[in-house]
Amino acid sequence: MDNPFFLALDFRSAKEVQQFIDKHNFYGVPVKVGMELFYREGTQIIKWLKQHNHPIFLDLKLHDIPTTVEKAMFNLANLNVDIVNVHATGGSEMIKAAKRGLQAGTTNSPPKLIAVTVLTSMDQIVLENELYIKQSIEDAVKRLALLSKESGADGVVCSARETNRIKQVCGNEFLTVTPGIRLANSNKDDQKRVATPAFAKKNGADYLVIGRSITKADNPKANYERVIKEWNNA
């Protein structure tokens, strides 16, 4: 994939997505479809995006017992999207089951499987006080990345702050997909571990996920171009 920027289509309906893509001419760019859109529009929106040549990251973050995840992945595999994901905290058996389901579910090459390490909306305080994890975020992310790799995942979702260390332990081929991307002076919203596109590039991120900095901007296309420029110049 030449373009490393997944535009997060966090819209309520297919109609809103289609209007946004059309108004700002985002036809063909890589997109991320999350729960909000998929739970309303289901596979129809995936079909529409594929008809318009969008590479697709289907971000449903599966987290269940291994059998359920395997069967769900079997069904998702034939959508022919590019990337799907699970939560790494589902454990090694669940990640292996996800991989088996994807491989069995399509005769084409299966989507890449990535695992969410620690959500970019979380910080050290949440980790310690709510999840009772005593490690630093960096160590927790690194541990979950290694678990994901050893269980057959192709990469992880992490913040761009952690990509360098993940590459050190998991190797350069192991994919890092990084949400929480913000342009300088942008609102962080509910994100905690944010980074600019330039920082993400320098720290070794493979793919960026960018939503509100573009979709909620006064001029979405101008912000998208700022992201590309920052990345190319970093």
Ligand SMILES: O=c1ccn([C@@H]2O[C@H](COP(=O)(O)O)[C@@H](O)[C@H]2O)c(=O)[nH]1
């Ligand atoms: O750790 C994670 C995992 C997934 N996301 C998703 O990425 C986008 C980010 O949107 P912004 O508007 O750019 O904050 C969103 O769809 C999340 O569900 C994440 O942010 N962090």
